[in-house]
Amino acid sequence: MSKPKVSIIVPVYNVAPYFDQCMDSLVNQTYENIEIVVVDDGSTDGSAEKCDQWKARDSRIVLIHKQNQGLGEARNTGLEHASGEYVGYVDSDDYVDRDFYRRMVEAAVANDADVVQCNYYKAFNDGTVKKMGDFTAVRNFSGEECVELADALVNGHNRLTKGLLHAAVWVCLFRRQAINTRYLSERLVGSEDIPFKASIFLNCRRITFIPDHLCYYRYNDSSLTRRFRYDLFTRYVTLTAHLNELFLRITGRPHQADFLILYMGVNTIRGMYLYNCDPADRPALIRRLVNEPVWDTVRIQTESLGRGEKLIYRCIRKKQPELLRFVSTLYYTIRKLRPS
Numbered sequence: 001m002s003k004p005k006v007s008i009i010v011p012v013y014n015v016a017p018y019f020d021q022c023m024d025s026l027v028n029q030t031y032e033n034i035e036i037v038v039v040d041d042g043s044t045d046g047s048a049e050k051c052d053q054w055k056a057r058d059s060r061i062v063l064i065h066k067q068n069q070g071l072g073e074a075r076n077t078g079l080e081h082a083s084g085e086y087v088g089y090v091d092s093d094d095y096v097d098r099d100f101y102r103r104m105v106e107a108a109v110a111n112d113a114d115v116v117q118c119n120y121y122k123a124f125n126d127g128t129v130k131k132m133g134d135f136t137a138v139r140n141f142s143g144e145e146c147v148e149l150a151d152a153l154v155n156g157h158n159r160l161t162k163g164l165l166h167a168a169v170w171v172c173l174f175r176r177q178a179i180n181t182r183y184l185s186e187r188l189v190g191s192e193d194i195p196f197k198a199s200i201f202l203n204c205r206r207i208t209f210i211p212d213h214l215c216y217y218r219y220n221d222s223s224l225t226r227r228f229r230y231d232l233f234t235r236y237v238t239l240t241a242h243l244n245e246l247f248l249r250i251t252g253r254p255h256q257a258d259f260l261i262l263y264m265g266v267n268t269i270r271g272m273y274l275y276n277c278d279p280a281d282r283p284a285l286i287r288r289l290v291n292e293p294v295w296d297t298v299r300i301q302t303e304s305l306g307r308g309e310k311l312i313y314r315c316i317r318k319k320q321p322e323l324l325r326f327v328s329t330l331y332y333t334i335r336k337l338r339p340s
Contacts, residue, residue, distance in 0.1 A: 003033045004109070006101050006173070007084030010092050011074035012051060013041040018093040018218065023054050025095040027061075031102035036061045037078040042068030047092075072183035072192035075169075079179070087176050089169045093218050094123075100214040104173035111140055113208035114178035115200060117171050120215040129216065133166065135209045142206045147251060150201035153194055154243055155259040156304075167194045171215055178204060184242065190235035190264075195242055202250045228271035230285060236264040237294050258298045262305075265289060266312055269324075273332035283325060290321040 008026055012019065026036050038061055040048045048065060055063040062081055066074070075089060086108060090096060097103075100118075107116045119133025141149060145160060152165045181199040186192040201207065240257035247255030268289055272282050295316055302310050308331070315324035 003031070004085040004105060005083065006031065006034045006086045006088060006105060007037055007078075007082030007176075008034055008088045008090055008101070009037045009039065009075055009078030009082060010090050011039050011041055011071050011078065012043055012047050012092045013068065013071070013074070014043050014045040014047055015093045016043075016046045016050060018095075019047055019050050022090065022092050022095045023050075025098065025100075026090065027054075027058050028098055029096075029101050030099050031105055034060060034101060035082070035084060037081050038063045039074045039078045040065045041070070041074040042066065070185050070187050070192075072185045072187075075183045075192070079182075082176070085176055087174045087179060088172070090215075091170055091217075093220065094170065095216045095218075097212075097214045097216075101173070103210065103212050103214060107138070107208050107210045108173055108175065111138070111206065111208040113140070113206045114175045114204040115207045116173045116210060117166070117207070118210050118215065119213040120166070120171050120217055121213055123216040123218050125220070131213055132217070133171075133211075133213065135211045137211055139209045140206055141209075142204075146201050146204040146207055149207060150198045150247070151255070153198050153201065154240075154255075154257045156263065167191065167197060168217075169193050169197055170217070172197070174200065184239075186235075188235065189239035189242060190232050191239060194260075195239065195246065198243060199246060199250075202247070228275040228277040230268060230288075233264050233268045233289065233292070236260060237292070240294075256297075256299065258300050259304075261294055261298050262300060262309065262313055265316065266309060269312065269328050273328060282329075283321075286325045286328070287321040290316050290319055290324060 010022070038051050040051045051063055055061045064077055064081060066077060079087065086105060088101065088104070104116050104118065107113065119131065119135055121129040122132050123129050141160060148160055149165060152160070153167050178200055180203050181196055183192045183196050189195065240260050243257045244255050247253065271277060272285055300313060302313065305313065311327060312324065315327065
């Protein structure tokens with residue numbers, strides 16, 4: 001029986017310290033019918049030269065150098081050059097288990113799945129790893145359940161898997177024919193993964209989850225995701241408008257990505273206290289956040305929220321920026337005093 005070809009798309013931008021480990025994990029896959037589509041997105045730190053070196057070492061590597069346009073566009077470019085029946089995505093500062101694609105293809109074929117998703121490890125700079133993910137057995141979902149999973153990506157409520165559903169594409173293998181969309185730019189919508197994956201889930205025949213931990217997500221304290229950026233909140237407002245339109249167009253039913261707005265509101269406050277935000281700027285930033293017009297349309301069932309989320313949401317709904325600042329300052333002051 002012939003083995004279907006897998007295209008592994010690897011966007012690259014200024015990851016020179018980590019790139020070799022990533023590529024080593026890919027060229028040594030136990031599943032051999034692969035092509036590795038490496039897209040250098042205008043790197044300036046020596047990563048582009050590393051791409052050339054790996055291309056010279058392995059004929060399965062397809063290499064594209066392009067001007068910098070961001071992660072979403074790099075993935076789109078990779079997909080345009082992919083020839084596989086299945087498509088996977090690996091971030092170039094992460095790495096994967098040698099059996100990653102063998103296990104994912106086996107699950108896809110055995111279950112006739114359009115998407116397979118696995119558990120993963122969080123890899124820390126000190127060499128330790130932590131198991132992540134809630135799948136404990138193989139599970140298949142089809143029909144209306146795929147729509148429910150798409151909503152879980154957006155709103156966090158997950159009746160089917162009983163845990164958080166990871167929105168990243170790098171824990172997935174996609175049937176090429178099931179990919180019905182392009183990536184939006186993260187520079188426009190904050191997260192390129194969520195709308196891409198939601199669109200595919202909404203159109204899937206079957207999604208399979210497997211319990212294997214097969215990917216290593218590198219947790220980097222210097223990452224952009226751990227720096228304070230208020231503009232990420234406004235980008236997520238744009239994202240939710242796109243998602244609401246997407247669900248309405250495909251399902252014919254109104255949809256509100258309200259939990260995603262609250263999630264980013266909580267993360268924005270968190271960033272003000274934990275990352276590189278001047279304390280003198282916090283009062284104005286919190287007032288700005290509370291008075292964002294999008295909150296006028298948000299409606300969330302608070303029973304599904306944690307205590308901290310409930311309190312933040314009530315302060316915002318009641319337009320109480322001073323109370324929100326007091327509570328946030330108290331919480332993060334106590335948090336810093338706790339032993340690590």
